[in-house]
Amino acid sequence: MKIIQNIIYYLFVCCLPALLITSTICCEVNELSLYEYGFDKYEISQDTGIDKIQLRSVAQHLIDYFNLRADTVQITVVKGDEEFNLFNERELIHLSDVRSLIQLDYWVQRGVFLLIVVCALALFFGFRVGWQILVRGLFWGSFITMGLMVALAIWAFFGFERLFILFHLVSFTNEYWILDPARDYLIRLFPGGFFYDAALFGFGAIMLEALLIGGIAFGILRLRGWERRERN
DSSP states (O other): OHHHHHHHHHHHHHHHHHHHHHHHHHHHHTOHHHHHHHHHHTTHHHHHOOOHHHHHHHHHHHHHHHTTSOSOOOOEEEETTEEEESOOHHHHHHHHHHHHHHHHHHHHHHHHHHHHHHHHHIIIIISOOOHHHHHHHHHHHHHHHHHHHHHHHHHHHHHHHHHHHHHHHHHOSSSTTOOOTTTOHHHHHSOHHHHHHHHHHHHHHHHHHHHHHHHHHHHHHHHHHHHHHHHO
16 A cells, blocks of 8 residues: 555656646747737747737637637738738648647646646545645655756757757657748747747746745745644
């Protein structure tokens, strides 16, 4: 039984990084201001000739599409006096793949959250461990998360392009993600710098989340230890 208890405990610890990562990805995907930040920073309106109001509509439509609120990602924009469909067939296929990946992230997030709850209940009620064990698990889960984020941030800082390519090779089974700025609007809307910024924002957010949870857990454990010493 001790082995099973340890397995559940370590599973509880390891689920926290997964929950924080998937939750942060979910927030970034749905944060309209992040899209607008990228459009402004990289002067997308000037580069594409699409005004900022339409760019905002494009971003909101992408968010709706990723969340299954739109059947197609295709959207019509006006450039000069010309009205045209923004995305070509290659981009439509890639965005469909991206939506599937985002939906997978949502399911993993829900599954990991449920697993954390189940593990906590099993440890507390099934194995009768003290709540301090769960708090310690949150502390170590936060510590692992911060270590992982530091490693990824260093990797991204010194070789983001390689990390970006590796992510696509692992995540997609086709080459529709390889786009050409000369013909594909998607890569012009979201250049490499946008994803670099989004990654750094994500790493920072996850670090802060882990630091907050870990700091609270550490404080509770220290306070508990101090109270125990006072009684002795």
